[in-house]
Amino acid sequence: MAKVGVLIEIENGEVKETEFSVLTAACGDGGNEVFAIVTPENTDAAASVLAEYGANKIVHVVSQGGDIKVSPDLEARVLAEAVKKFELDMLLGLASAKGRDLFARMAAFMDVPLVSDCTGIDLDTKTVRKSHFSGKTVATLKLESELFLCTIRPNAIEARKTPVQTQTVIFEALAADPGLTKIIDVKESAGGNVDLTEASIIITGGRPIDSSENYKMLDECAAQLGESTAVGASRAAVDAGFAPHSMQVGQTGKTVSPKLYIGCGLSGSVQHFAGMKTSKVIVAINTDKDAPIFAKCDYGIIADMFDVVPMLTQVLKEQGE
Amino acid sequence: MQIYVCVKHVPDTAANIKITGNDSFDDTTCKFVINPYDEYGLEEAVQLVEKQGQGEVVAVTVGKEAAMASIRSAMALGAHRGILVKTDSQFLSSTLTARALKAAIEQDGAPDIIFTGKGSVDTEGFQTQYRLAAAMDMAVVNEVVDLKIDNGQAIVEKEIGSGSREVLKMKLPCVIGATKGLNIPRYPKFPDIMKAKKKPVKETDIASLGLESLPDRVELLNLEAMPERSDAKMLEGDVKETVTELIRILKEDQKVL
Numbered sequence: 001m002a003k004v005g006v007l008i009e010i011e012n013g014e015v016k017e018t019e020f021s022v023l024t025a026a027c028g029d030g031g032n033e034v035f036a037i038v039t040p041e042n043t044d045a046a047a048s049v050l051a052e053y054g055a056n057k058i059v060h061v062v063s064q065g066g067d068i069k070v071s072p073d074l075e076a077r078v079l080a081e082a083v084k085k086f087e088l089d090m091l092l093g094l095a096s097a098k099g100r101d102l103f104a105r106m107a108a109f110m111d112v113p114l115v116s117d118c119t120g121i122d123l124d125t126k127t128v129r130k131s132h133f134s135g136k137t138v139a140t141l142k143l144e145s146e147l148f149l150c151t152i153r154p155n156a157i158e159a160r161k162t163p164v165q166t167q168t169v170i171f172e173a174l175a176a177d178p179g180l181t182k183i184i185d186v187k188e189s190a191g192g193n194v195d196l197t198e199a200s201i202i203i204t205g206g207r208p209i210d211s212s213e214n215y216k217m218l219d220e221c222a223a224q225l226g227e228s229t230a231v232g233a234s235r236a237a238v239d240a241g242f243a244p245h246s247m248q249v250g251q252t253g254k255t256v257s258p259k260l261y262i263g264c265g266l267s268g269s270v271q272h273f274a275g276m277k278t279s280k281v282i283v284a285i286n287t288d289k290d291a292p293i294f295a296k297c298d299y300g301i302i303a304d305m306f307d308v309v310p311m312l313t314q315v316l317k318e319q320g321e
Numbered sequence: 322m323q324i325y326v327c328v329k330h331v332p333d334t335a336a337n338i339k340i341t342g343n344d345s346f347d348d349t350t351c352k353f354v355i356n357p358y359d360e361y362g363l364e365e366a367v368q369l370v371e372k373q374g375q376g377e378v379v380a381v382t383v384g385k386e387a388a389m390a391s392i393r394s395a396m397a398l399g400a401h402r403g404i405l406v407k408t409d410s411q412f413l414s415s416t417l418t419a420r421a422l423k424a425a426i427e428q429d430g431a432p433d434i435i436f437t438g439k440g441s442v443d444t445e446g447f448q449t450q451y452r453l454a455a456a457m458d459m460a461v462v463n464e465v466v467d468l469k470i471d472n473g474q475a476i477v478e479k480e481i482g483s484g485s486r487e488v489l490k491m492k493l494p495c496v497i498g499a500t501k502g503l504n505i506p507r508y509p510k511f512p513d514i515m516k517a518k519k520k521p522v523k524e525t526d527i528a529s530l531g532l533e534s535l536p537d538r539v540e541l542l543n544l545e546a547m548p549e550r551s552d553a554k555m556l557e558g559d560v561k562e563t564v565t566e567l568i569r570i571l572k573e574d575q576k577v578l
């Protein structure tokens with residue numbers, strides 16, 4: 001039996017949906033003691049949903065040494081203190097913008113091993129799977145350490161409910177801020193869209209989208225595909241100025257792993273696939289029957305995306321009514 | 322300003338990776354390049370020194386003898402000198418890499434800034450810069466898309482999902498992990514490539530850095546090709562029928578809608 005911590009990210013007062021798969025990973029085949037670590041003020045709703053996914057204990061970490069919201073180094077130290085206090089064998093989290101940063105900070109500060117962006121994990125054998133060489137190979141790694149940290153690629157592991165009785169404890173951390181880095185501002189994006197890396201459905205427009213206005217067509221379709229749908233872009237579209245870099249999927253953009261990836265007007269380049277090839281289902285829409293993407297997708301439609309996408313929006317709308 | 326840029330010698334992302342045995346790949350047949358993210362750090366360093374009209378950019382790599390090629394590329398892109406710390410493994414632990422980088426940099430001079438990439442595209446570790454900063458007692462921010470140096474401080478911006486950005490402040494010297502968006506790396510010009518051949522490179526063996534030996538806490542058990550999809554089901558015919566069939570498949574067969 002292992003003591004497994006999961007760092008829970010809360011967004012707009014709710015536990016991020018992508019956390020459920022991390023909790024599922026922490027439960028393993030059962031028998032582990034799962035600690036859900038929560039840093040910001042919690043809502044009562046969080047407790048019941050965390051219990052549903054197997055959290056035996058919910059640990060509210062309160063920082064006495066300063067404001068963790070403005071100091072990522074303090075946050076890392078506060079979490080490190082919680083890891084020690086509850087004698088955790090491992091701490092898991094999401095490979096989200098926050099998780100990527102915080103786990104690396106913690107690993108460096110605590111001098112413990114970290115494996116980033118895992119796509120699979122087996123707690124009994126202490127092995128994890130992750131991509132090497134931009135999605136071209138899968139590495140299996142063994143963790144030879146008393147304590148280790150892992151971040152997990154959002155949506156890579158299927159979430160499973162395993163309801164348990166849960167108990168909430170409060171832990172007051174005393175760590176002091178080393179005063180190295182300070183967050184002085186947050187510039188919110190105008191869009192306020194779903195974060196690409198955590199979306200469960202993504203629809204992407206490539207170079208033939210031809211203008212930034214035409215992304216509206218994808219936005220409209222995304223609205224019909226469901227709440228957790230984000231719109232992506234290829235580098236060719238970003239470089240042409242049709243979309244901001246924050247929308248780019250691929251080796252130099254975001255790595256994503258949604259349930260469903262719909263690529264519209266994408267040739268299927270290696271670098272684009274480096275960022276999305278672990279998606280569960282890939283659909284490609286391309287006018288060229290010989291486009292390379294048709295050799296690496298699950299479903300292909302040989303047609304003009306300016307015909308297919310509005311129709312997809314329309315039929316989804318009709319079916320939803 | 323004295324700036325060090327950590328560059329890793331990695332297989333080109335378009336290269337085919339031929340796996341040999343359980344846990345290695347054939348590095349003699351694939352093309353190697355500077356880790357693409359490290360190029361953003363290098364470009365930023367070169368621009369900073371160009372703007373100030375003084376200072377030095379030193380490219381540092383820990384790698385096999387062949388990594389000299391990436392040092393030369395870095396110098397063609399504007400680095401003044403290079404340091405190659407030789408090892409015989411492409412898969413070095415990030416802890417050991419960070420210690421080697423620290424030792425090599427400290428032996429050489431006093432950095433005002435150390436640039437890295439946001440992560441390496443071969444092992445995708447995403448942590449060496451943090452370990453380097455911790456070892457050197459410096460501040461670090463990764464995935465930086467904007468940098469201003471002001472009065473001995475670095476003001477940086479990083480993306481935090483769906484286009485929002487966090488603005489952070491830290492004192493120099495510090496470690497900055499660069500990513501796309503920070504700048505547009507230049508292409509090397511022929512005369513620069515020729516000049517780079519004459520720029521000085523310090524070579525040291527990792528064994529001579531006097532690092533305490535540490536056990537590998539993450540062991541690579543196996544490396545295999547990522548399973549490829551094949552035999553896509555092609556949907557054809559009238560657009561409305563095709564789309565309706567696609568939705569049915571996604572809902573009923575795949576259960577992803």
Ligand SMILES: Cc1cc2nc3c(=O)[nH]c(=O)nc-3n(C[C@H](O)[C@H](O)[C@H](O)COP(=O)(O)OP(=O)(O)OC[C@H]3O[C@@H](n4cnc5c(N)ncnc54)[C@H](O)[C@@H]3O)c2cc1C
Nearest residue numbers: 206207208234235236250251252253265266267286287305
């Ligand atoms: C170091 C490096 C890093 C890179 N990183 C990335 C990255 O992170 N992300 C990324 O995406 N790329 C990246 N690239 C670029 C990549 O190699 C490709 O150039 C790029 O992905 C191509 O974008 P695309 O598929 O949108 O455009 P194209 O390659 O131009 O393909 C467009 C496709 O759309 C089809 N088409 C045309 N009109 C229509 C229509 N009306 N309806 C439907 N289909 C149509 C065409 O048949 C064609 O197949 C990188 C390249 C390098 C060298």
Ligand SMILES: Nc1ncnc2c1ncn2[C@@H]1O[C@H](COP(=O)(O)O)[C@@H](O)[C@H]1O
Nearest residue numbers: 327328383437438440441446447448449
């Ligand atoms: N062997 C190396 N030599 C020089 N720099 C390295 C090396 N390994 C990693 N780095 C730097 O650290 C960053 C993060 O690497 P990684 O932790 O491997 O993802 C890279 O972008 C490089 O800038």
